[in-house]
Amino acid sequence: MTLLQLFISFFQVGLFSVGGGYAAVPLIQDQIVDSFHWLTVREFSDLLTIAEMTPGPIAVNSATFVGTRIAGFPGALIATLGCILPSLLLVSALGVAYRKYGRLYAVQTVLATMRPAVAALIASAFLTILLNVVFVSEPAGQKVDVLATVLFVGALVAIRVRKKNAILTMLACGVLYTLSHLLIQF
């Protein structure tokens, strides 16, 4: 019964959260905190913190976290499946339509109109992350994180000019930042 309820709840999250990311948060809260009391408000805010610190979409992270709490690993699997099933059905259908009709002149014109907007949206996501990297909030106010800013510039040169691997560069930034902070402390 619990497994079925988990599945139905996360199916709804997957179905009604258009736009991904934080658009899904109120829906998830409604299901797992308000309707079924699977998590307390405090646990839910912990979950959001974890979701931010770990890879993967928030909806999938929440499904796994709540699923494990309620019914162990099978719960995690069922909740995650429920969460991605609406996408699997609808988006796969669109994928088939894209391959069939995507080269039609009219469809190409509409899609070509949308591509610059996608570039703009990614640019906006970039600025949000950059502000987060450059500034740190401290009790005294905002401060510039010099080390993170230097790493950002270095990583940009590595990726854009030296054509280094993107993921390895990201990991190197993480390691360098941690080591420098630990060295400063000692």
Place this chain on the structure above:
Amino acid sequence: MKTGSTKAPSLAQLFTSTLIISACTFGGGFVIASLMKKDFVDKHHWMEESEMMDFVAIAQSCPGAIAVNTAILSGYQMRGVPGIAVAVCATILPPLVILSLISVFYNAFASSTVLALLLKGMQAGIAAVILDVVLSLGETVIQKGGAVDVAVMILAFAACWFLKLSATWIILAILLFGIVRVLIQNGSKKEASK
């Protein structure tokens, strides 16, 4: 199945690439989409840049997580239905495993200073990767697009960054504009042929 200069990956290659991207990506659908673009388009030439852009637009305007939606679309385009299964599994496997473990060891995890430092440092790298993708995409729009494309890019950016409108509404508004554009073009063609 594939046209032009792109070649389809093997299912194992698709799985490995997607798994690595999914396991190392923090912070929202556009981050993973940027990394997929760098890997699938720039590095391996499995897809065209324009296809990737179309998929991100579709993924953004559909229900569900952007990362999962983009994986479904690009998996299908590259390798058909088995491609969907492989790409989706590779996308959800890292969060599934990591979150299962964390739900058990939550306290140790949340209070770890080293982890917080590691994440902050990685974010600097992520910002660089996304800027690299943004610059490439912007270059394409400015070099190959017309005045309308540049205007759409500027307006969409202003709507998202300054007006804080949701990305989904922006994509849907541009979709409507695109449809109107096609209708007007068809109308003027009929006029010309009379």
